Amino acid sequence: MIRVKNLTKxxxxxxxxxxxxxxxxxxxxxxxxxxxxxxxxxxxxxxxTLLRIIAGLISYQHxxxxxxxxxxxxxxxxxxxxxQNFALLPWTDVLGNVTFGLDVRGATKNDSQAKAKELIxxxxxxxxxxxxxxxxxxxxxxxxxxxxxxxxxxxxxxxxEPFGALDEQTRRLLQEQLLQLxxxxxxxxxxxxxxxxxxxxxxxRVMLMTPRPGKVKEMIDIPLKRPRPPDIEKSAAxxxxxxxLWENLRAMQTDQP
Amino acid sequence: MNKHALRDWGPRLAVLAVAVALWExxxxxxxxxxxxxxxxxxxxxxxxxxxxxxxxxxxYISNQALIFGYATAVMIGVxxxxxxxxxxxxxxxxxxxxxxxxxxxxxxxxxxxxxxxGLGLAARVFIVVSFALVFITINTxxxxxxxxxxxxxxxxxxxxxxxxxxRRIIVPGALPAIFAGLRIGLGRAITGMVMVELLLVASxxxxxxxxxxxxMQSDMVFATVLAVIIEALALLSAMQFLERKIAPWAPNISxx
Numbered sequence: 001m002i003r004v005k006n007l008t009k010x011x012x013x014x015x016x017x018x019x020x021x022x023x024x025x026x027x028x029x030x031x032x033x034x035x036x037x038x039x040x041x042x043x044x045x046x047x048x049t050l051l052r053i054i055a056g057l058i059s060y061q062h063x064x065x066x067x068x069x070x071x072x073x074x075x076x077x078x079x080x081x082x083x084q085n086f087a088l089l090p091w092t093d094v095l096g097n098v099t100f101g102l103d104v105r106g107a108t109k110n111d112s113q114a115k116a117k118e119l120i121x122x123x124x125x126x127x128x129x130x131x132x133x134x135x136x137x138x139x140x141x142x143x144x145x146x147x148x149x150x151x152x153x154x155x156x157x158x159x160x161e162p163f164g165a166l167d168e169q170t171r172r173l174l175q176e177q178l179l180q181l182x183x184x185x186x187x188x189x190x191x192x193x194x195x196x197x198x199x200x201x202x203x204x205r206v207m208l209m210t211p212r213p214g215k216v217k218e219m220i221d222i223p224l225k226r227p228r229p230p231d232i233e234k235s236a237a238x239x240x241x242x243x244x245l246w247e248n249l250r251a252m253q254t255d256q257p
Numbered sequence: 258m259n260k261h262a263l264r265d266w267g268p269r270l271a272v273l274a275v276a277v278a279l280w281e282x283x284x285x286x287x288x289x290x291x292x293x294x295x296x297x298x299x300x301x302x303x304x305x306x307x308x309x310x311x312x313x314x315x316x317y318i319s320n321q322a323l324i325f326g327y328a329t330a331v332m333i334g335v336x337x338x339x340x341x342x343x344x345x346x347x348x349x350x351x352x353x354x355x356x357x358x359x360x361x362x363x364x365x366x367x368x369x370x371x372x373x374x375g376l377g378l379a380a381r382v383f384i385v386v387s388f389a390l391v392f393i394t395i396n397t398x399x400x401x402x403x404x405x406x407x408x409x410x411x412x413x414x415x416x417x418x419x420x421x422x423x424r425r426i427i428v429p430g431a432l433p434a435i436f437a438g439l440r441i442g443l444g445r446a447i448t449g450m451v452m453v454e455l456l457l458v459a460s461x462x463x464x465x466x467x468x469x470x471x472x473m474q475s476d477m478v479f480a481t482v483l484a485v486i487i488e489a490l491a492l493l494s495a496m497q498f499l500e501r502k503i504a505p506w507a508p509n510i511s512x513x
Contacts, residue, residue, distance in 0.1 A: 075416050087411035091506040101415040
């Protein structure tokens with residue numbers, strides 16, 4: 001379980017001489033085990049910062065961030081991140097990229113390659129093991145990123161707008177594929193998105209954030225049934241939640257100068 | 258790769274042939290004894306390689322300075338560039354020095370170096386290092402800085418320690434730029450090698466050039482220069498071959 005209590009993060013004022021930027025203020029929420037939480041909010045609401053704090057990549061000034069009661073002080077084997085711009089090593093092939101996390105953690109070559117091949121097959125990239133990232137489409141590259149994250153067998157997946165750099169059709173396919181993978185093994189997921197459809201389609205709950213400074217406005221339950229059928233977007237419940245999100249997000253935009 | 262080579266070299270040789278033909282044509286008509294025709298240069302080069310033992314002796318002497326100087330420049334420059342890129346305080350400290358060294362003409366300093374280090378190999382090595390070092394360091398640093406920061410973040414997210422980040426991300430990522438720096442540095446080192454011999458030290462190839470030009474043997478002057486160019490191209494090609502082996506993902510920034 002991920003517990004965030006009264007979290008405050010300010011980016012320092014050292015370099016530019018001006019005052020610091022308060023990115024997050026008194027953030028309070030929980031993510032239960034095996035829960036899929038999507039996070040949505042306008043630009044500048046600190047969602048990426050929040051994810052990085054949970055990932056253990058940046059520090060914070062006040063509050064508690066803990067995983068199963070252990071405070072987060074850095075990255076850990078129970079968490080893995082999927083990045084918006086894929087973050088693949090351009091000089092290594094698909095197999096080498098997927099084994100990266102395992103290699104860093106000291107797995108033997110045979111073990112890591114066996115595991116990697118299994119996952120490459122799972123994400124539908126069998127046969128592409130020797131290709132370089134530049135030979136792959138965006139969607140395929142992100143599937144490599146996903147395979148890499150899953151290879152280290154994390155309990156928690158932290159996804160930073162993973163489909164944001166992709167075209168709509170690829171995005172929808174990957175959403176379906178992600179849900180299929182998730183149904184097999186329900187990891188805890190924190191998924192940042194800009195898309196309201198994506199937030200409602202994927203999540204058990206949506207966390208709505210407001211900007212400047214970043215705060216949690218509301219945690220919205222999504223009582224839609226699992227597994228989500230492909231035509232879920234037409235259901236009245238889906239539309240209702242989506243519209244509710246948009247009303248709130250729109251109001252936030254017009255508040256800004 | 259092979260069909261590309263043919264396609265590239267076809268027009269290149271054609272242009273060269275045209276240039277040589279024009280050179281021959283205009284010079285043979287104008288009887289200018291200071292500008293040799295290409296055929297004279299070619300025979301001069303042939304003479305140098307096969308009939309002039311002093312040429313090989315000079316090559317040996319000059320290349321001593323090149324090898325020691327270039328190796329030193331690489332062994333100092335690459336680590337310095339890597340460290341400067343990763344340690345911001347070091348980078349800030351070194352920055353103005355590099356800026357000055359980059360634009361400063363080194364040639365006028367040669368007399369001062371001679372006074373300090375004498376007329377021997379040490380002075381020549383020092384000059385070669387001064388010509389080459391800054392470019393190697395700056396390109397190395399630029400290479401490290403050009404690495405996408407997300408890659409380093411990604412590595413950290415999987416628990417990579419600093420040494421692992423260096424080995425798996427920074428060095429491979431910077432390698433293409435490092436090689437570019439090595440190539441430029443090599444060109445600079447060769448220039449330095451010849452220049453110090455021309456201006457003051459009078460050994461090796463520089464001395465040979467001075468002798469030939471003193472005797473108005475312009476064809477031999479050009480032939481010697483051509484020999485240096487050929488050596489430089491050979492070394493650069495070797496380096497490019499090495500780069501293809503070590504860093505095959507580097508974009509093809511071909512000088513040759």
